[in-house]
Amino acid sequence: MTDNFKRRDFIKTTAAATVGGLSLAGLPGQAQGSYYVDGNDQIKVALIGCGGRGTGAAFQALSVKENVVLVAMADAFKDRIDGCYSSLTSEKNVKIKDKVKVAPENKFVGFDGYKKAIALADVVILTTPPGFRPIHFEEAVRQGKHVFMEKPVATDAPGIRRVLAAAEESKKKNLKVVVGLQRHYQTSYLETYKRVIDQKMIGDIVAARCYWNNDGVWVKKRESQMTEMEYQMRNWYYFVWLCGDHICEQHIHNIDVVNWFKNGHPTEAVGMGGREVRKGKEYGEIFDHHYVEFKYDDGMILSSQCRHQPGTVSDVSEHLIGTKGRATEGKIFDLQGKSLWRHRDTEDKNPYQVEHDVLFDCIVNNKPVNDAEWGAMSTMTSIFGRMATYSGQKLKWDDAINSNISLMPDAFTWDTLPKTLPDADGFYPIPVPGKAKVI
Ligand SMILES: NC(=O)c1ccc[n+]([C@@H]2O[C@H](COP(=O)([O-])OP(=O)(O)OC[C@H]3O[C@@H](n4cnc5c(N)ncnc54)[C@H](O)[C@@H]3O)[C@@H](O)[C@H]2O)c1
Numbered sequence: 080m081t082d083n084f085k086r087r088d089f090i091k092t093t094a095a096a097t098v099g100g101l102s103l104a105g106l107p108g109q110a111q112g113s114y115y116v117d118g119n120d121q122i123k124v125a126l127i128g129c130g131g132r133g134t135g136a137a138f139q140a141l142s143v144k145e146n147v148v149l150v151a152m153a154d155a156f157k158d159r160i161d162g163c164y165s166s167l168t169s170e171k172n173v174k175i176k177d178k179v180k181v182a183p184e185n186k187f188v189g190f191d192g193y194k195k196a197i198a199l200a201d202v203v204i205l206t207t208p209p210g211f212r213p214i215h216f217e218e219a220v221r222q223g224k225h226v227f228m229e230k231p232v233a234t235d236a237p238g239i240r241r242v243l244a245a246a247e248e249s250k251k252k253n254l255k256v257v258v259g260l261q262r263h264y265q266t267s268y269l270e271t272y273k274r275v276i277d278q279k280m281i282g283d284i285v286a287a288r289c290y291w292n293n294d295g296v297w298v299k300k301r302e303s304q305m306t307e308m309e310y311q312m313r314n315w316y317y318f319v320w321l322c323g324d325h326i327c328e329q330h331i332h333n334i335d336v337v338n339w340f341k342n343g344h345p346t347e348a349v350g351m352g353g354r355e356v357r358k359g360k361e362y363g364e365i366f367d368h369h370y371v372e373f374k375y376d377d378g379m380i381l382s383s384q385c386r387h388q389p390g391t392v393s394d395v396s397e398h399l400i401g402t403k404g405r406a407t408e409g410k411i412f413d414l415q416g417k418s419l420w421r422h423r424d425t426e427d428k429n430p431y432q433v434e435h436d437v438l439f440d441c442i443v444n445n446k447p448v449n450d451a452e453w454g455a456m457s458t459m460t461s462i463f464g465r466m467a468t469y470s471g472q473k474l475k476w477d478d479a480i481n482s483n484i485s486l487m488p489d490a491f492t493w494d495t496l497p498k499t500l501p502d503a504d505g506f507y508p509i510p511v512p513g514k515a516k517v518i
Pocket of ligand 1: 127128129130131132133153154155156159189190193206207208209211229230231259260261312328
């Protein structure tokens with residue numbers, strides 16, 4: 080999967096020998112790509128980001144057939160570590176609870192705990208909000224650790240370039256990396272891919288549509304004692320440096336499927352978007368809808384919609400239109416709408432579990448798996464779409480991926496001011512198409 084990308088498209092972004100000023104050499108004395116560090120067959124895992132997905136991913140890592148234990152946890156907030164720990168060790172998790180062997184001193188709270196947690200593990204799970212992923216992935220690779228990391232893998236172009244550089248290094252170190260774009264591990268998609276790409280059942284793909292339209296997600300309240308940094312960290316979905324906007328955080332899944340089937344990424348994007356119902360200050364700075372036309376280098380247009388507006392029609396899907404038919408997840412039709420194939424999914428394994436089954440199998444048996452570059456390119460495609468809707472301009476891929484606009488704060492402390500701040504009434508500036516500078 081990862082070798083399939085058209086390397087000329089981003090080769091200039093991956094040439095750096097160092098990343099963010101850090102040398103990517105392995106740690107002294109550690110075998111490159113070995114899965115254990117102390118001579119037994121137990122695989123130690125550290126969890127960085129102990130929220131909803133982190134708890135789920137840790138459960139899945141501990142559910143593989145290999146001998147896996149959780150030895151370290153890191154989170155910005157103590158209450159999130161405590162909640163995750165008690166969930167994983169609860170009586171209802173009888174199959175995995177005894178594999179949670181996290182000593183109190185190996186629970187790390189704050190922005191810097193990730194380094195110490197990574198040092199204790201063979202495999203790290205990176206499940207913070209995506210703004211931190213480049214920093215955490217870079218450090219995991221620097222320390223020579225195998226990685227499961229959630230999508231998206233960044234929120235801006237400088238972050239993508241850091242991930243691409245670390246991805247190159249991870250390959251040199253024979254590290255195994257799985258990215259949580261789980262449709263690549265889902266039988267219904269894999270069976271569709273076989274028929275569309277290997278058997279060419281719909282002919283050549285000439286157009287595509289994809290959607291993530293639904294009501295939206297949670298909101299976290301501002302408490303009086305919170306600093307601005309704590310508030311944005313708690314309510315991270317609504318701040319672009321942390322989340323990437325919902326086109327990046329959720330719609331990436333659908334855009335990624337089209338990239339996968341097209342074996343590449345778009346080269347142009349033009350779009351529109353804004354906020355129609357997301358008016359309150361609790362919704363930070365993100366849009367509630369985006370529409371993007373992405374153009375691939377063969378001229379194919381992907382029409383992409385994502386919307387968070389309660390009460391509107393829900394649709395989360397991808398559709399490929401070919402010269403001989405149409406395909407969507409698990410279904411293929413001819414051009415007249417007659418069904419040609421339908422996947423029966425009663426026996427399919429949970430793709431979130433398959434991701435971990437594959438990762439640990441590849442680690443133990445030294446088989447190749449490295450999704451980092453792919454994950455970075457699909458993340459960049461969703462950032463590219465956001466740049467198009469925020470700016471209202473027709474944008475080129477090369478300009479977007481080489482943008483030097485960093486959204487990240489200059490430092491990570493509870494008193495640091497993030498780059499986007501509220502006005503006196505608590506409202507954040509919203510990007511204005513025609514005026515917003517994105518590149
Ligand atoms: N593949 C999927 O279907 C899927 C589903 C849900 C979430 N996700 C992804 O998983 C990631 C986490 O989402 P979630 O729903 O679990 O969010 P969450 O808010 O429940 O958890 C995130 C955790 O990270 C912690 N955190 C934030 N910054 C940190 C830092 N610098 N260091 C350490 N910890 C930090 C937070 O305190 C929180 O506990 C996101 O990237 C999201 O897109 C993927």
